[in-house]
Amino acid sequence: MSAPLHQRVDIALGERSYPILIGPRLLEDASLLGTHITARSLLIVTNETIAPLYLAKLQNALQGRRVATLILPDGEQHKTLESYSRILDALVAERMNRDAAAVALGGGVIGDMVGFAAASYQRGIDYVQVPTTLLAQVDSSVGGKTGVNHPRGKNMIGAFHQPRCVLADTSTLQTLSPREYRAGLAEVVKYGFIRDSAFLKWIEANVDGLLAREDSAVMHAVRRSCEIKADVVGQDEREHGLRAILNLGHTFGHAIETASGYGNWLHGEAVAAGMAMAAEMSMRLGWLQQAENDRVVHVLKRLGLPIAPPRIGVQRGRELMGMDKKVLGGRIRLVLLKGLGHATVVDDYADPALEATLQAHFG
Numbered sequence: 063m064s065a066p067l068h069q070r071v072d073i074a075l076g077e078r079s080y081p082i083l084i085g086p087r088l089l090e091d092a093s094l095l096g097t098h099i100t101a102r103s104l105l106i107v108t109n110e111t112i113a114p115l116y117l118a119k120l121q122n123a124l125q126g127r128r129v130a131t132l133i134l135p136d137g138e139q140h141k142t143l144e145s146y147s148r149i150l151d152a153l154v155a156e157r158m159n160r161d162a163a164a165v166a167l168g169g170g171v172i173g174d175m176v177g178f179a180a181a182s183y184q185r186g187i188d189y190v191q192v193p194t195t196l197l198a199q200v201d202s203s204v205g206g207k208t209g210v211n212h213p214r215g216k217n218m219i220g221a222f223h224q225p226r227c228v229l230a231d232t233s234t235l236q237t238l239s240p241r242e243y244r245a246g247l248a249e250v251v252k253y254g255f256i257r258d259s260a261f262l263k264w265i266e267a268n269v270d271g272l273l274a275r276e277d278s279a280v281m282h283a284v285r286r287s288c289e290i291k292a293d294v295v296g297q298d299e300r301e302h303g304l305r306a307i308l309n310l311g312h313t314f315g316h317a318i319e320t321a322s323g324y325g326n327w328l329h330g331e332a333v334a335a336g337m338a339m340a341a342e343m344s345m346r347l348g349w350l351q352q353a354e355n356d357r358v359v360h361v362l363k364r365l366g367l368p369i370a371p372p373r374i375g376v377q378r379g380r381e382l383m384g385m386d387k388k389v390l391g392g393r394i395r396l397v398l399l400k401g402l403g404h405a406t407v408v409d410d411y412a413d414p415a416l417e418a419t420l421q422a423h424f425g
């Protein structure tokens with residue numbers, strides 16, 4: 063018997079546990095999909111870019127079920143209550159009941175919106191994540207954070223709702239634009255910065271293979287990222303503490319995304335520049351050596367990611383960072399580094415370190 067082409071990572075959350083299956087050509091494996099997508103009625107939600115590439119493949123693999131489809135416009139600017147409403151409309155129009163499931167075929171935008179619709183339709187139905195971007199395969203499809211944007215803040219409206227399974231077909235990454243692919247690498251290297259210095263070393267040694275999208279490099283990167291995320295989410299599903307470390311660079315990054323208009327700076331790009339800011343602030347606090355900060359900047363650059371944000375202004379940056387969901391009692395909590403591979407969530411940092419970092423990058 064030949065070895066399965068896919069690898070499996072399990073996320074342990076009691077009765078909400080589920081597998082993440084990772085491998086090439088998963089979408090063509092009807093038997094695997096049949097094992098993990100068990101609902102008889104399905105609504106597949108995707109967008110107008112992904113539909114021509116992968117919708118027929120997924121439909122073929124799901125023959126024998128009642129399958130309805132909804133194709134939404136593409137883009138972060140459509141991650142809105144209006145698109146969410148269209149998913150609910152389709153579920154109602156197709157008379158989907160509580161035994162139906164929604165299937166998110168796409169990147170983080172589709173995955174987050176479908177998850178939120180599934181969380182709220184008839185007070186909660188199942189959904190399955192079929193992530194097709196690197197960012198979605200290593201981050202957004204795993205862990206059950208779902209939602210949409212508000213014009214004044216990213217992901218302001220949403221719910222925690224875990225998928226039934228995640229099916230990450232790594233072959234789909236071959237059609238991603240270089241820019242989108244590199245944005246996903248920002249979330250991959252994030253795991254090295256926050257939790258695993260050995261993984262960071264592996265990334266530094268495999269930048270070329272990663273940029274060339276070599277199968278073995280991509281598989282390892284997706285798998286190790288999912289293992290780290292599964293471990294963190296398994297310990298702190300609802301972000302009472304530890305899970306917040308997954309947001310390294312995100313408080314700065316969300317300010318960049320919102321200030322520049324959704325979709326102009328990709329999420330991963332904004333996170334990359336945000337991680338460079340977080341590293342610099344950690345250095346200003348004496349928590350990171352100059353050489354470690356240089357490594358952060360160097361690996362981000364080699365991965366083709368931006369390290370300098372747009373000059374959005376200190377006041378505006380601070381105001382937007384104040385909208386972050388981690389703000390507690392009016393104080394901006396930040397994820398910073400105490401050495402590479404060790405992130406910490408803090409609100410008792412010295413204010414001048416934040417001020418100097420904002421002046422240097424946003425001013």
Ligand code: NAD
Nearest residue numbers: 111136169170171194195197198201202207234237238329
């Ligand atoms: P995205 O969903 O917008 O996808 C990026 C682009 O790639 C889109 O144009 C999409 O149509 C296209 N695309 C997708 N798959 C493709 C493929 N295989 N081939 C060709 N084109 C393809 O963006 P994203 O980077 O996947 O996700 C970003 C979103 O994820 C943000 O809204 C962010 O807030 C969210 N996010 C959520 C979490 C979470 O935990 N829920 C974590 C990180 C990010």
Ligand code: GLY
Nearest residue numbers: 205207305308309
């Ligand atoms: N992407 C951050 C989280 O899932 O918590």
